[in-house]
Amino acid sequence: MAGPTTPRNLSAVSAPGRDGIGASPPRPDGILKVKGDFAYASDLWHEDMLWGTTLRSPHARARIRSVDVSAALALPGVYAVLTHEDIPGSKFYGLEIADQPVLAIDEVRFHGEPIAIVAADHPETARRAVARIVVDYDVSPAIGPVEALDPERYGHVHAPADYKAHASGNIVHSQHVHHGDGDSAEVRARADVIVRGEYEVGMQDQAFLGPESGLAVPAEDGGIDLYIATQWLHVDRQQMCPVLALPPEKVRLTLAGVGGAFGGREDISMQVHACLLAQYTGKPVKIVYNREESFFGHVHRHPATMVFEHGATRDGRLVFVRAEIVLDGGAYASSSPAVVGNAASLGIGPYVIPNASIDATAVYTNNPPCGAMRGFGAVQMCFGYESQMDRLAAELGMDPVKLRRLNAMEQGSVLPTGQVVDAPAPVAELLRRVEAMPLPAAAYRRTGDGVDLRELPGGVSNSTHGEGVVRGIGYGVGIKNVGFSEGFDDYSTARVRLEVINGAPVALVHTAMAEVGQGGVTVHAQIVRTELGVDLVTIAPADTRVGSAGSTSASRQTYMTGGAVKSAAEAVRGTVLARGRRRHGWTPDLVAGLRLVDGKVVDRADAVVADLVDLLGDEPVDETVEFRHRPTQAFDRLTGQGFGHVQYTFCAHRAVVDVDVELGLVKVVELAAAQDVGKAMNPLAVLGQIHGGSTQGLGLAVMEEIVVAEGRVRNPSFTDYLIPTILDTPPMPVDVLELADPHAPYGLRGAGEAPTLSATPAIVAAIRAATGLALNRVPVRPEHLTGI
Amino acid sequence: MRVTFTVNGRPTEADDVWEGESLLYVLRERVGLPGSKNACEQGECGSCTVYLDGAPVCACLVAAGQVQDRAVGTVEGLADGDTLDPVQQAFVDAGAVQCGFCTPGLLVQTHDLLNRAHHPSDAEIREALSGNLCRCTGYEKIMDAVRLAAARKADARGTAPAGSEG
Numbered sequence: 022m023a024g025p026t027t028p029r030n031l032s033a034v035s036a037p038g039r040d041g042i043g044a045s046p047p048r049p050d051g052i053l054k055v056k057g058d059f060a061y062a063s064d065l066w067h068e069d070m071l072w073g074t075t076l077r078s079p080h081a082r083a084r085i086r087s088v089d090v091s092a093a094l095a096l097p098g099v100y101a102v103l104t105h106e107d108i109p110g111s112k113f114y115g116l117e118i119a120d121q122p123v124l125a126i127d128e129v130r131f132h133g134e135p136i137a138i139v140a141a142d143h144p145e146t147a148r149r150a151v152a153r154i155v156v157d158y159d160v161s162p163a164i165g166p167v168e169a170l171d172p173e174r175y176g177h178v179h180a181p182a183d184y185k186a187h188a189s190g191n192i193v194h195s196q197h198v199h200h201g202d203g204d205s206a207e208v209r210a211r212a213d214v215i216v217r218g219e220y221e222v223g224m225q226d227q228a229f230l231g232p233e234s235g236l237a238v239p240a241e242d243g244g245i246d247l248y249i250a251t252q253w254l255h256v257d258r259q260q261m262c263p264v265l266a267l268p269p270e271k272v273r274l275t276l277a278g279v280g281g282a283f284g285g286r287e288d289i290s291m292q293v294h295a296c297l298l299a300q301y302t303g304k305p306v307k308i309v310y311n312r313e314e315s316f317f318g319h320v321h322r323h324p325a326t327m328v329f330e331h332g333a334t335r336d337g338r339l340v341f342v343r344a345e346i347v348l349d350g351g352a353y354a355s356s357s358p359a360v361v362g363n364a365a366s367l368g369i370g371p372y373v374i375p376n377a378s379i380d381a382t383a384v385y386t387n388n389p390p391c392g393a394m395r396g397f398g399a400v401q402m403c404f405g406y407e408s409q410m411d412r413l414a415a416e417l418g419m420d421p422v423k424l425r426r427l428n429a430m431e432q433g434s435v436l437p438t439g440q441v442v443d444a445p446a447p448v449a450e451l452l453r454r455v456e457a458m459p460l461p462a463a464a465y466r467r468t469g470d471g472v473d474l475r476e477l478p479g480g481v482s483n484s485t486h487g488e489g490v491v492r493g494i495g496y497g498v499g500i501k502n503v504g505f506s507e508g509f510d511d512y513s514t515a516r517v518r519l520e521v522i523n524g525a526p527v528a529l530v531h532t533a534m535a536e537v538g539q540g541g542v543t544v545h546a547q548i549v550r551t552e553l554g555v556d557l558v559t560i561a562p563a564d565t566r567v568g569s570a571g572s573t574s575a576s577r578q579t580y581m582t583g584g585a586v587k588s589a590a591e592a593v594r595g596t597v598l599a600r601g602r603r604r605h606g607w608t609p610d611l612v613a614g615l616r617l618v619d620g621k622v623v624d625r626a627d628a629v630v631a632d633l634v635d636l637l638g639d640e641p642v643d644e645t646v647e648f649r650h651r652p653t654q655a656f657d658r659l660t661g662q663g664f665g666h667v668q669y670t671f672c673a674h675r676a677v678v679d680v681d682v683e684l685g686l687v688k689v690v691e692l693a694a695a696q697d698v699g700k701a702m703n704p705l706a707v708l709g710q711i712h713g714g715s716t717q718g719l720g721l722a723v724m725e726e727i728v729v730a731e732g733r734v735r736n737p738s739f740t741d742y743l744i745p746t747i748l749d750t751p752p753m754p755v756d757v758l759e760l761a762d763p764h765a766p767y768g769l770r771g772a773g774e775a776p777t778l779s780a781t782p783a784i785v786a787a788i789r790a791a792t793g794l795a796l797n798r799v800p801v802r803p804e805h806l807t808g809i
Numbered sequence: 810m811r812v813t814f815t816v817n818g819r820p821t822e823a824d825d826v827w828e829g830e831s832l833l834y835v836l837r838e839r840v841g842l843p844g845s846k847n848a849c850e851q852g853e854c855g856s857c858t859v860y861l862d863g864a865p866v867c868a869c870l871v872a873a874g875q876v877q878d879r880a881v882g883t884v885e886g887l888a889d890g891d892t893l894d895p896v897q898q899a900f901v902d903a904g905a906v907q908c909g910f911c912t913p914g915l916l917v918q919t920h921d922l923l924n925r926a927h928h929p930s931d932a933e934i935r936e937a938l939s940g941n942l943c944r945c946t947g948y949e950k951i952m953d954a955v956r957l958a959a960a961r962k963a964d965a966r967g968t969a970p971a972g973s974e975g
Binding site for chain 2: 025026045061278279281283312473708715753
């Protein structure tokens with residue numbers, strides 16, 4: 022029988038294979054994962070461990086008159102019941118603005134807000150203790166996004182004096198972008214055609230499968246060791262230390278196995294709660310959310326309402342765009358300011374438009390807090406501007422792909438922010454490629470006895486044999502930024518150690534990068550093999566003993582931590598060659614041409630000049646490097662001008678759908694993609710990102726929404742919040758372009774988010790083509806198609 | 810209560826089991842087998858799929874007491890020591906594993922499918938795996954992995970003595 026999974030299971034793993042960059046070696050964690058031996062955060066066990074549980078508000082907006090924990094404390098097996106009064110340090114945290122209480126203080130602002138935490142010897146005991154806590158609420162009507170814009174009438178989500186980062190009212194952040202002559206009367210007069218559309222995007226959930234989990238272990242020095250599933254160890258710690266009243270060196274985080282993230286682990290969830298309970302009880306405390314609590318325990322994608330006007334000449338040249346966007350930020354700021362920045366700066370899509378006026382605003386409401394999710398502000402906009410491109414094409418009587426290609430941006434184009442795109446931007450080419458892919462066969466036309474129900478909308482529910490089924494085809498293309506923007510000091514740290522073990526050179530890679538499934542650890546080993554010419558690479562656990570890697574988000578980790586690993590490996594190589602120069606008197610000219618290949622130092626003619634094992638001897642080379650991308654600038658608050666983003670990434674989709682127009686059932690038949698990734702560091706992993714991102718876009722198009730009514734979440738379960746199954750997900754042919762970005766390591770381009778953008782509008786366009794309906798809201802539901 | 814059953818062929822006893830505990834909880838927290846995953850604990854995601862007397866079930870929906878004197882097979886029992894089952898090896902080779910949280914359940918479900926159907930069509934694969942949610946891969950590489958495992962098992966049978974097909 023296997024022993025318990027303890028933090029000791031979070032040990033270094035060796036990366037198999039001999040492949041460098043551009044190949045697809047197996048994942049270092051792959052064998053552990055298929056054997057069931059990979060130690061996810063929720064698997065961890067510790068002797069004498071307690072279980073933590075959270076009491077959450079059933080109301081979206083209420084004053085708390087009193088909290089009585091005595092009955093909970095009296096339950097045998099309960100070790101602690103804590104409220105905000107028990108917090109030793111700061112009572113607030115937040116990614117950009119520390120406005121979120123660790124535990125509610127006198128009021129609650131969203132359904133699911135944590136009020137108290139319990140530690141007990143069994144999770145069921147902890148749950149029963151939570152049920153015994155008596156809270157006296159004074160409930161008020163919830164403030165939604167419409168009410169939020171009229172605080173005089175409906176009130177404030179936070180007391181006005183408590184607002185920490187905005188101008189007035191319930192506004193978290195707003196950004197205006199003024200480009201050319203905006204949407205002035207003169208500009209409007211130049212347009213032969215103006216189309217206007219109002220669009221809505223529902224609240225999408227990341228729905229990672231591994232629930233929020235962690236194990237906090239009190240240490241002898243009065244500090245805490247936290248084993249945690251997160252996206253950014255160091256920013257978790259940065260938010261935790263003030264609350265725990267501990268210095269950073271006493272709050273040590275180690276990444277435990279992460280079951281997906283997609284933005285939902287960018288904010289902290291149970292990290293502080295587990296540490297507070299461990300501090301208080303002096304015992305290890307594990308918290309594992311169940312699925313329902315997970316829906317309440319992390320931020321979601323901002324719902325958006327968008328009003329667009331697009332003006333164009335009769336021959337299809339865009340003249341201007343006017344866009345007004347309101348994003349529902351929910352009760353706390355989370356990353357709303359950065360989401361607003363993305364929505365405003367990427368709001369017109371990958372098109373050249375001489376004039377634009379864009380306003381994006383995030384508001385505080387009593388809805389669940391919203392923040393980071395794959396695509397981060399660009400997803401909502403893409404549904405809006407691509408719907409507009411189709412509307413404009415229809416108005417002009419023009420092919421929608423032709424209209425897009427006519428206006429597509431390219432290298433050298435100027436964005437509405439004034440930024441010149443100084444790397445390949447093959448928007449028209451991606452559209453051309455995705456349009457040129459062969460179309461899938463029309464299976465549904467095989468009516469009668471030969472029909473396979475599984476290929477039809479409705480599937481084996483036997484709702485049609487092909488009658489009422491109409492096929493539609495639609496296109497979408499999008500633009501996403503890579504890395505942290507708007508002047509943020511974005512960096513990553515990597516340590517590479519090269520030494521001789523058992524007669525062979527071995528490299529160790531140590532970073533704080535959160536491997537959340539994307540395969541960064543595979544790529545790190547590939548980079549080291551390429552740079553140092555060694556086969557044996559070991560990946561150390563990610564922890565806070567090494568410097569920050571930044572977040573596994575914004576499609577940035579291959580660029581940033583990959584760049585840091587490359588730089589650290591180059592530093593190691595430099596030290597090794599310097600050693601050879603000292604020992605062997607190599608000339609600078611010789612050294613300049615030396616490379617490390619297959620454990621040897623070779624010159625320009627591939628002749629071996631030294632053996633790496635001899636050069637290393639028993640003196641390891643150990644280098645730590647911080648890597649930064651070129652600096653960006655904050656957007657001007659009034660005009661939105663500035664070199665705000667470091668890199669852009671593009672994906673185009675073609676969707677083919679069959680719609681049972683009588684019943685409103687949609688089957689996505691195929692979802693083809695073309696994407697430029699600069700350099701496919703690991704082609705298999707790149708395909709995995711494009712497939713996975715496309716599928717999340719499919720989910721937003723036709724099924725995924727957290728339904729919130731008067732502030733209350735109605736569907737916090739996988740029974741009621743549907744994500745695509747393997748039956749909902751079609752074949753997804755992918756065409757990958759590799760046009761190098763001269764500013765990026767190896768020319769690579771972040772790949773993870775772009776496919777999430779354009780899949781949604783492509784599918785909705787296909788449904789529109791099949792039904793003739795306007796469909797201004799996602800997700801599209803059967804009732805939107807049948808009019809019931 | 811005490812629950813006595815076999816896991817991956819080994820006799821197992823779990824003591825002090827509260828009657829409300831699921832088989833999943835007992836496997837993960839009481840007998841040191843956390844390979845079966847706790848993604849939804851309501852029978853929707855398939856991440857906790859195990860064999861119960863040879864039939865795949867969601868361990869989260871089985872009460873611990875229901876497995877008394879019965880045989881449970883988990884993802885930890887698929888490999889023979891360091892030799893992976895063909896289904897496991899195919900998932901690694903095809904790139905069907907990203908975060909891996911859905912993987913244990915998919916492996917058991919696929920293992921069962923390929924025991925029943927040696928040459929499943931794509932439609933049959935999708936139907937068999939429709940109770941297993943994956944959030945990372947978009948299922949394309951999972952399809953590849955199942956096809957690859959089926960092909961490799963067919964190859965292996967081709968060289969095996971006649972009558973060995975299961």
